[in-house]
Amino acid sequence: IRAISVLIWNGIFTAMLSAASSSGAMRRWMALWLPRLPSDRLKRASAAPPDARPVAVYEKMKNAFALTGLDRTASASGLHVGMALADARAIRPDLYAVEADPGADAALLDDIADWCGRFTPIVVKDPPHGLLLDITGCAHLFGGEKALLKDAERRIMAEGFAVRAAIAPTPGAAFALSRTGKGRIV
DSSP states (O other): OEEEEEEEETTEEEEEEEESSOOOOOOOEEEEEOTTHHHHHHHHTTOSOSSSOOEEEEEEETTEEEEEEEOHHHHHTTOOTTOBHHHHHHHOTTOEEEEOOHHHHHHHHHHHHHHGGGTOSOEEEETTTEEEEEOTTTGGGGTSHHHHHHHHHHHHHHTTOOOEEEEESSHHHHHHHHHHOSSSBO
């Protein structure tokens, strides 16, 4: 029997698992970060233009419209999250900009979390664009951690999402590695 409690500390989930019988097994966590979730959602729903124009998602922040999501083309054009929409349009007049829909993004993250149940029964949402999976005791079912990591990335990318993943002994370490892209398995 295991009791699970999830705490939030500085925006990073820390999960503590206590077992009725101490197995001494080292915990393993896989973090999945979907850095382009809003723009990927638009593209999958055919709400973005079919041409090669850059796509950006924006919302009102401090009395100005700021970018909150970008596709690969927009990022390659020098645009970045937090940039004013007016500045982005000055750089890329052909920018296709859509107002953010956090509810739709959250619903999509819920769907992806449900889908990740194929890898482990313990999936924790790390909003707005991340998931943490407790893969302790599950990796061998996929041929090891490296194979599990590659399979998760491949399957998520096949569905049209940009993803970065990492595996580490703590949720915080997996979270950080997925966002920096260095040392993907620790």
